[in-house]
Amino acid sequence: MDELLEDPFPRLLPELVEEVFFRIPPDEPASLVRASAVCKPWRRILAGLGFRRRYRKFHGTPPVLGLFQHGNCLLRKGSRFVPTSALFLAQPDDRPDWFAMDCRHGRALFARIRNTSVLMVLDPVTGQQRRVPSTPNHPFSFSAAVLCAAQGCDHHGSQGGHFRLAVVTTNQRQGVTSGWLYSSETRVWSELTSLHHPNVRYTNNFGAPSVLLGDALYFNIGCIVECQLGTLRLSMFDKPIDHSGRLMTVEEGRLGFAAVVDVTNLTLWSWETGPVGAIGWAKLRVIDLKTLLPTCEFGLRRWANALVISGVAEGTQVIFVRARVGSYMVHLKSGRVRPVCASSDIKIFPYVSFYIPAMEAACFGQWQ
Structure with a gap:
């Protein structure tokens, strides 16, 4: 028995x-x-x-387990976490003084803007956090990214190890973009080469999302800035369209760009390269969001231009679209759509990771 x-x-x-x-x-x-x-x-x-x-x-591709929502810096809304899975034990508290900047490799990155900027790296599963002093010149408006520093790691279960931070900022008056790279192992900021480009038009780049491809990070700050992590060099090139949109990864791990064009058409581009280097942007596909989103999102004429891409789950074919009553998670391959939050927050940073609660419990001795 x-x-x-x-x-x-x-x-x-x-x-x-x-x-x-x-x-x-x-x-x-x-x-x-x-x-x-x-x-x-x-x-x-x-x-x-x-x-x-x-x-x-x-399973290969990790799922979206939750969303960090980035509010309006001027209105001091801060950030909050919205779980999208049935169970997520260590749900972080709302952080009214901290603004979400990035989410990657099992970590979330936040910034607190006061007299000087302070960055914080959070592990949403364990709740562990680490604060990092700001870059040497303490910029007020900047974009930042977090990534795992382990070599040869699949980055699907790399919580707890060393990480790197990348920060880029633009001085629009001087026409200069600068960057820094931080290592949690050495606790030192390394300065990247600066870009001088007086004729480029910029947008507010505070918290502009990034995309990691190989050993390069890409930021959309009006133009696209490429940050080569190995050589500590910055370069830049144009977007496929002079329109608000988001960088993403597309088929075969290429750099992509997504934007809502002509009110409801979600248009995707990919950055093509040839034997001797870059060729340029090529249009991949157009998706009519009217066929995917609920009809109530298009009922009022004054909301005709309210569809905005508010987030992208890096390494997946999942994007987030903000409409007039909330945000939706859209699976580009299957066409499946699900509402995720009733929010007007301007940016969404999806938390993408494998989470095996039995494994986490064992690690912390809860099964002993």
């Missing part, structure tokens, strides 16, 4: 149980919690480091 209570399915081989667990969708971590509560053998499988590694490899 004791053996039956210990293992309700004694004839099921652990390898078969693991195969079943692999097929639990990664955006439903609550299912993994329930499975870990069935019996100790199942719990040991889910708490194993090998299972975590194989689970990530089986």
Whole structure:
């Protein structure tokens, strides 16, 4: 009887149980919690480091587990977190004095703007945070990115290790864009080469989202600024259209750009390269958002131009569109749409990561 209570399915081989667990969708971590509560053998499988590694490899692309929303800096709205999964244990509190700047590799980056800027890196799963002093010249308006510093890492489960921060800022009066790179290992800011371009028109680049491709970060601050992390060099090139939009990754890991054109048409471009270098932007596809979003979003004429791309889940084909009553998560491949929040916040930074609660609990000794 004791053996039956210990293992309700004694004839099921652990390898078969693991195969079943692999097929639990990664955006439903609550299912993994329930499975870990069935019996100790199942719990040991889910708490194993090998299972975590194989689970990530089986699913490939991590899911969106929540959203950090960036409010209006002038109105002091700060940031708040909105979970999109059924279970996310360490939900961060709202942070009225901190503004979301970036979210990548299991970490979220915030800035507090007072007399000087202070950056904070947060692990949303464990709640651990680390504050970083601002760059040497303390810019008020800037964009920043966070990324894992581990070499050869798949970045799907890299919480707790060293990280890097990149900051770019533009002095519009002088026509100069500057940048810095921070290492949590050395705790030193390294200055990047500056760009001089007096004739470029800029937008407010506070908290402009970034895209990481290989060893380069890309920021959209009116033009597109490329930050080469290895050589510490900055360069720039034009957007495909003089329109508000978002950088993203498209097929085959190329740099892409998305914008809502002609009221409801979501247009996607990709940056093409040839044997001798860059060729330019090529239009990929056009999606009519009227066929995807609820009809109530288009009922009033005065809201005709209210569709804005408010966020992109990096490395996925998921974008976020802000409409007149809230924001929607749009899966570009499947065409699936789901409402995620009733908010007018200007930017959304999706938290994209694998989260195996049984594994996290084991790491912190909760199963002992």
